[in-house]
Amino acid sequence: MTRPRSEDLVEFDGKDTLTRRVTVSLAMCSAGSLVYAKMGDWTWEAVNFASAINVYTARRPDGLPVYLSFYYFRVSGSEGLYPNGITLGDELDVTSRVFDFGSQSVLTLHRISRAGTLPDQESLDPVEAYERPRPDCMYVETMNRWISRGDEKSNKGLVDASPVDFRHKHLSQLPTAYSPRSTARNARKNRSFFPSGLPGFAPKGAPFRTAYALDVARDLNGVRLVYFASYFSIADIALSRAWRASGRDDRHFIDRVALDCRLGFFANADPGAVFDIAVQIWQDERDPRHEFADIVISEQGSDQVIAVAGIRTLLRESDSATRGAA
Incomplete structure (x- = not known):
């Protein structure tokens, strides 16, 4: 064809x-x-x-x-x-x-x-x-x-x-x-795609926690469900906040190379919902340019798991140098 x-x-x-x-x-x-x-x-x-x-x-x-x-x-x-x-x-x-x-x-x-x-x-x-x-x-x-x-x-x-x-x-x-059935099911159960971490990766600091209020002007789709793509944005917002908290700037976040991104969608939410989000960043001990972010999105008040994301990232050389000097 x-x-x-x-x-x-x-x-x-x-x-x-x-x-x-x-x-x-x-x-x-x-x-x-x-x-x-x-x-x-x-x-x-x-x-x-x-x-x-x-x-x-x-x-x-x-x-x-x-x-x-x-x-x-x-x-x-x-x-x-x-x-x-x-x-x-x-x-x-x-x-x-x-x-x-x-x-x-x-x-x-x-x-x-x-x-x-x-x-x-x-x-x-x-x-x-x-x-x-x-x-x-x-x-x-x-x-x-x-x-x-x-x-x-x-x-x-x-x-x-x-x-x-x-x-x-x-x-x-x-x-x-x-x-992917068992992969998604286990991610929901364990609140992570890699509950034991990735081989050769070590935690980069303590988990970062933040909150996100559902935005009815942006996050709902045409049938008033939370739009699936909004979860990618919400995960990225939480990750960008974690980057800033670690001393990195927005330019480095924009320049990152997202090599692998997986997301499990396990529940929806009503307008007015607030999400508690935990971000754990892992760094490759062999090559510090490679990082992995474990992100859990749960609903405030019920602790129900809404979504789980795992994002593997390659940092640009300038960002690796900056982080190594920090």
């Missing part, structure tokens, strides 16, 4: 794979959550094609709305291509493949590359994404669950639901070894 020249034109192979060429616009690039929002749009778009239903207006049998919510989201990059390194005018090729994950869930893989660097017929195999990633590509893994409101006036008590006519059995199944 030939890749289209614009995001307005996409090609679908009739089963599970969607390709598109994207020009990075103002609406999808920033040091914050905009690029993750766009990746989420690509997931919804791919599932919309592959499942042959309108995911934007999906309904359960009794007619109430059903939403394709994000449960687990991971972006893996490299120094050549990483989420906060995408900038205005970049041209990207995006290949998206949707996998059968049952009647109430779906998993989507995306491969992002610089436009024209891969052959047009290059397929996306799970082995590539999970075991042999290309050094010049970025990979996105999203696990989504169909949910519906248990109480139409609240964002709490969301329930599993499957939309009418959701087609999934024709899709390929992801090998069990690659399934």
Whole structure:
């Protein structure tokens, strides 16, 4: 298949794979959550094609709305291509493949590359994404669950639901070894993707704690649930505060290379909610340029875990030098 020249034109192979060429616009690039929002749009778009239903207006049998919510989201990059390194005018090729994950869930893989660097017929195999990633590509893994409101006036008590006519059995199944189900489940249970830390990494100081009041003007989506991309922004806000508290400035935060970012979404929240956020930064004892941030977002008053994030970062040389001298 030939890749289209614009995001307005996409090609679908009739089963599970969607390709598109994207020009990075103002609406999808920033040091914050905009690029993750766009990746989420690509997931919804791919599932919309592959499942042959309108995911934007999906309904359960009794007619109430059903939403394709994000449960687990991971972006893996490299120094050549990483989420906060995408900038205005970049041209990207995006290949998206949707996998059968049952009647109430779906998993989507995306491969992002610089436009024209891969052959047009290059397929996306799970082995590539999970075991042999290309050094010049970025990979996105999203696990989504169909949910519906248990109480139409609240964002709490969301329930599993499957939309009418959701087609999934024709899709390929992801090998069990690659399934993120246990990864997300353990992150929720342990409040960390790496409860014992990463091998070779040591804690960099004590955990940093901060609070965040849910912003109803920015953090809610069109159906008044907390928008999944807002959690990326909230995690980054907490991390940037931790950076400032350690004596680093905003420029170093903007210049960081986010090599791996994973986020588990475990609950929603009502307007007026305040989040307690704990950030533990770990530093590679072999190479101080590499850091890992463990971030736990819980609701103030109930201590319910709302989301857990793990962000592995490569620091620029100037930042490493500054920190070494501090």
